[in-house]
Amino acid sequence: MPLRGGPAALLPLCLLCLQAALPLRAHRGRYAGDKVIRVVPKSERETQILRAAFNRLKVDLWQPSSPFYIAEGTVTDVRVPWNTSRSLLPYLQQANVQYTILISDLQKAIENQTGSRSHRNRRSLSEYNYEVYHSLEEIQDWMHHLNETHSDLVHMFSVGKSYEGRPLFVLKLGKRSRPYKKAVWMDCGIHAREWIGPAFCQWFVKEALQTYQTDPVMRKMLTQLYFYIMPVFNVDGYHFSWTHDRFWRKTRSKNTRFRCHGVDANRNWKVKWCDEGASFHPCDDTYCGPFPESEPEVKAVAHFLRKHRKQIKAYLSFHAYAQMLLYPYSYKYATIPNFSCVELAAYNAVNALQSAYGVRYRYGPASSTLYVSSGSSMDWAYKNGIPYAFAFELRDTGHFGFLLPETLIKPTCTETMLAVKNITLHLLKKCH
Ligand SMILES: *[C@@H]1O[C@H](CO)[C@@H](O)[C@H](O)[C@H]1NC(C)=O
Ligand SMILES: *[C@@H]1O[C@H](CO)[C@@H](O)[C@H](O)[C@H]1NC(C)=O
Ligand SMILES: *[C@@H]1O[C@H](CO)[C@@H](O)[C@H](O)[C@H]1NC(C)=O
Ligand SMILES: *[C@@H]1O[C@H](CO)[C@@H](O)[C@H](O)[C@H]1NC(C)=O
Ligand SMILES: [Zn+2]
Numbered sequence: 001m002p003l004r005g006g007p008a009a010l011l012p013l014c015l016l017c018l019q020a021a022l023p024l025r026a027h028r029g030r031y032a033g034d035k036v037i038r039v040v041p042k043s044e045r046e047t048q049i050l051r052a053a054f055n056r057l058k059v060d061l062w063q064p065s066s067p068f069y070i071a072e073g074t075v076t077d078v079r080v081p082w083n084t085s086r087s088l089l090p091y092l093q094q095a096n097v098q099y100t101i102l103i104s105d106l107q108k109a110i111e112n113q114t115g116s117r118s119h120r121n122r123r124s125l126s127e128y129n130y131e132v133y134h135s136l137e138e139i140q141d142w143m144h145h146l147n148e149t150h151s152d153l154v155h156m157f158s159v160g161k162s163y164e165g166r167p168l169f170v171l172k173l174g175k176r177s178r179p180y181k182k183a184v185w186m187d188c189g190i191h192a193r194e195w196i197g198p199a200f201c202q203w204f205v206k207e208a209l210q211t212y213q214t215d216p217v218m219r220k221m222l223t224q225l226y227f228y229i230m231p232v233f234n235v236d237g238y239h240f241s242w243t244h245d246r247f248w249r250k251t252r253s254k255n256t257r258f259r260c261h262g263v264d265a266n267r268n269w270k271v272k273w274c275d276e277g278a279s280f281h282p283c284d285d286t287y288c289g290p291f292p293e294s295e296p297e298v299k300a301v302a303h304f305l306r307k308h309r310k311q312i313k314a315y316l317s318f319h320a321y322a323q324m325l326l327y328p329y330s331y332k333y334a335t336i337p338n339f340s341c342v343e344l345a346a347y348n349a350v351n352a353l354q355s356a357y358g359v360r361y362r363y364g365p366a367s368s369t370l371y372v373s374s375g376s377s378m379d380w381a382y383k384n385g386i387p388y389a390f391a392f393e394l395r396d397t398g399h400f401g402f403l404l405p406e407t408l409i410k411p412t413c414t415e416t417m418l419a420v421k422n423i424t425l426h427l428l429k430k431c432h
């Protein structure tokens with residue numbers, strides 16, 4: 001009789017443990033054969049078929065972020081693991097639901113990106129390369145470096161600690177020209193896999209430091225305002241997306257009753273918390289958490305914003321992907337007070353953005369432009385008295401999705417700079 005549970009039976013399990021502990025590069029083909037498909041349901045019937053299938057099967061929704069949002073005419077991008085694709089794709093064909101394949105082999109697409117990274121010049125901090133994605137450690141080293149070399153314009157501090165104990169660093173940028181100045185808050189990387197976000201926050205700081213002496217607009221910005229810039233909000237998740245799972249979205253907090261980790265840091269804020277467009281289930285990508293501000297990252301930033309809400313006039317949050325500029329509300333279909341000021345700022349900003357390469361962003365209230373979601377940072381900032389609250393959904397519209405190539409960092413950041421500068425100047429003028 002074969003020994004059950006003996007060393008031989010444990011062996012394959014342990015191989016798995018070993019594999020899980022190795023960094024992404026050593027995972028030979030974690031996403032091999034995975035596909036990203038796009039479906040735009042053409043009827044209520046197709047909507048129901050997709051919702052049911054995506055609820056039942058193990059898929060990863062890229063756009064929108066939950067099956068709940070799938071609706072007639074809505075672009076739906078979904079990562080389908082290879083073994084799921086073998087049943088899902090024939091099923092969709094049979095049900096006569098049309099789909100297109102955006103990425104046919106995700107592993108190859110990832111390797112295409114990381115492949116070029118291994119060839120890149122590892123330049124020193126003084127010749128920092130802003131056209132590649134950087135790991136959390138690299139970003140933090142860069143912040144420390146700027147804090148030392150640009151102490152006249154940059155002050156680096158921490159607003160708290162993440163779930164896994166990492167410091168939550170923020171750069172305060174601006175000339176210390178007068179005791180009281182209005183301020184702009186910018187955060188990037190609330191969602192871990194949206195790597196273009198942190199790349200943009202870094203780009204913004206670079207541009208500010210390189211151009212404030214020659215560009216009168218930038219000089220005005222840094223003289224009249226402070227910028228609080230948090231390049232990586234969800235530090236644990238971002239780190240995890242580099243070491244374990246490129247498509248991780250949430251924080252990394254542990255749940256007492258489920259094995260799933262993490263909370264959606266953009267559903268965890270105390271504004272209509274866990275209502276429409278958020279999930280109570282810890283395994284969902286839009287999990288709102290056990291209670292508002294349960295995530296130390298959200299709590300720390302909320303605390304900072306509350307403390308400085310008189311000073312901070314704009315809240316800007318950078319996400320990807322969709323090419324949109326969104327303002328409140330997220331949680332309901334309603335027009336904010338002073339709508340015309342915010343709308344005008346958004347209208348000018350997307351025009352400024354378009355002037356660079358002709359890329360047209362959609363803009364409007366998040367609820368009607370993207371989808372309804374409760375507990376978002378943008379709504380929270382607005383409700384707490386920050387009049388200009390915006391969320392950017394950067395490039396692209398799904399061709400590369402979260403795997404936006406490094407060659408597109410420069411154009412994406414260049415055009416986004418124009419939008420941010422335009423919004424900032426709008427702030428300095430009276431709208432009323
Ligand atoms: C590989 O990356 C380059 C840019 O870095 C991009 O132009 C190309 O389309 C990518 N190929 C695939 C298969 O993703
Ligand atoms: C940034 O530099 C200042 C000194 O100029 C220092 O007091 C502060 O601790 C530094 N910040 C961090 C996070 O190291
Ligand atoms: C902001 O955008 C408006 C409309 O496109 C434009 O008239 C204005 O010059 C822009 N300002 C800046 C600083 O880009
Ligand atoms: C709306 O505008 C009025 C002035 O017209 C101003 O007092 C008020 O603070 C503004 N509210 C918001 C939320 O921006
Ligand atoms: Zn996001």
